[in-house]
Amino acid sequence: MHRRDFVLGALGAGLASTGSMSLLSPAGMSANAAAAANAVPYGAAIRVDNLESDPDYAAAVRAYCQQVVGEGGLKWFDLRPDRSVFNFDQPDRLIAFADANGMTMRGHTLVWYAALPEWTKEITASEAEFELTHHIEVVVGRYRGRIPNWDVVNEPISEDPAKEGALRDSIWLQALGKGYIELAFRTAAATDPGAQLVLNDFNFEKTTEVCRQRRVAMLDLLKELSDRDVPIHALGLQGHLTGEAEIDKEGLSRFVEEVNGLGLDIYVTELDVIDNNLPAAQGVRDQISALRVRDYLTAICDVVEPKAILTWGISDKYTWVPIWFKRRDGLLNRPLPLDENFQPKAMMQVLQEFTRAGS
Ligand code: G3I
Numbered sequence: 001m002h003r004r005d006f007v008l009g010a011l012g013a014g015l016a017s018t019g020s021m022s023l024l025s026p027a028g029m030s031a032n033a034a035a036a037a038n039a040v041p042y043g044a045a046i047r048v049d050n051l052e053s054d055p056d057y058a059a060a061v062r063a064y065c066q067q068v069v070g071e072g073g074l075k076w077f078d079l080r081p082d083r084s085v086f087n088f089d090q091p092d093r094l095i096a097f098a099d100a101n102g103m104t105m106r107g108h109t110l111v112w113y114a115a116l117p118e119w120t121k122e123i124t125a126s127e128a129e130f131e132l133t134h135h136i137e138v139v140v141g142r143y144r145g146r147i148p149n150w151d152v153v154n155e156p157i158s159e160d161p162a163k164e165g166a167l168r169d170s171i172w173l174q175a176l177g178k179g180y181i182e183l184a185f186r187t188a189a190a191t192d193p194g195a196q197l198v199l200n201d202f203n204f205e206k207t208t209e210v211c212r213q214r215r216v217a218m219l220d221l222l223k224e225l226s227d228r229d230v231p232i233h234a235l236g237l238q239g240h241l242t243g244e245a246e247i248d249k250e251g252l253s254r255f256v257e258e259v260n261g262l263g264l265d266i267y268v269t270e271l272d273v274i275d276n277n278l279p280a281a282q283g284v285r286d287q288i289s290a291l292r293v294r295d296y297l298t299a300i301c302d303v304v305e306p307k308a309i310l311t312w313g314i315s316d317k318y319t320w321v322p323i324w325f326k327r328r329d330g331l332l333n334r335p336l337p338l339d340e341n342f343q344p345k346a347m348m349q350v351l352q353e354f355t356r357a358g359s
Contacts, residue, residue, distance in 0.1 A: 043067025113170030128175030149196035189231035200236030290346035
């Protein structure tokens with residue numbers, strides 16, 4: 001059998017087993033009613049400007065999401081263009097939208113090697129500790145009791161631990177050593193003791209040696225944090241899947257099981273499918289992407305129910321993917337569950353299977 005027939009056959013069988021091929025939209029349901037129908041909350045990363053300028057986008061978010069997270073807005077280069085300034089405009093607007101629509105908001109992200117404003121390059125090692133803790137106290141403090149969970153540290157594991165060492169290089173690692181991770185979690189916990197504190201990272205799901213090494217490095221880090229009683233509550237699996245890459249279902253399940261065994265919850269935080277190397281035909285592309293999402297969520301949900309599943313964007317109209325992974329044939333990327341006209345694709349049906357109660 002041709003490999004593509006096998007992929008599509010497997011997906012078709014999976015979709016058929018749900019009993020309906022219709023792509024049900026909960027449009028018209030309030031977010032609260034949708035939440036009641038969901039076992040696992042579904043959410044998406046949001047561009048708040050577009051939420052205000054594009055009514056169809058806002059309607060889609062209202063129809064499908066019980067959670068939101070800013071695609072930007074809480075990153076250092078958005079919040080702190082200047083060392084002495086905190087600009088809360090974007091997150092304030094997003095939380096107002098979330099509150100008005102009965103949704104919760106995740107906070108992304110407090111400490112990351114990227115999206116740093118220029119001035120951070122100038123800070124000395126001795127200033128780094130103050131800047132890091134001050135930032136967390138101000139930001140988490142502002143939303144205490146309102147943002148119930150935070151990506152405290154984002155992407156701390158290096159691209160290729162076998163070659164580069166376990167931890168990713170950053171101004172924080174250089175100035176404070178690996179203790180920056182512990183410091184960030186302890187500061188966040190002291191600032192909002194009620195918040196769920198998450199460590200968020202990507203690329204654990206492929207069959208490659210790099211992914212295997214990344215899983216080992218992450219587990220070592222989590223074990224060390226746990227041994228030191230660091231207040232960390234969950235691992236966020238980003239899930240930026242690569243369209244042409246098989247999911248290592250067994251490796252991912254075992255990893256999730258071990259993480260859960262440390263007493264940590266699991267979130268799926270940034271799911272989408274990078275489709276620049278997938279076939280041009282829309283139907284084929286969408287089905288392969290849906291299959292990848294199905295395999296990924298199956299591997300996770302077979303061993304633990306995630307606390308939430310969020311995609312990184314909701315519609316192909318607004319996605320980061322072409323910034324790095326534009327298609328060579330000039331066709332639009334289709335990484336998300338709704339197409340550019342906000343129509344649900346096969347991926348949305350898969351997401352609904354994994355989030356709806358009784359599924
Ligand atoms: O701010 C300008 C804006 O004024 C201008 O209109 C726009 C035009 O292209 O560019 C602007 O900002 C861009 C911003 O996205 C807004 O879309 C930045 O240049 C660009 O670097 C930024 O990229 C974001 C990236 O993180 C860096 O912060 C992506 O949108 C966002 O999807 C991406 O998200 C990351 C997660 O935080 C962590 N995990 C991986 C994920 C995908 O890379």
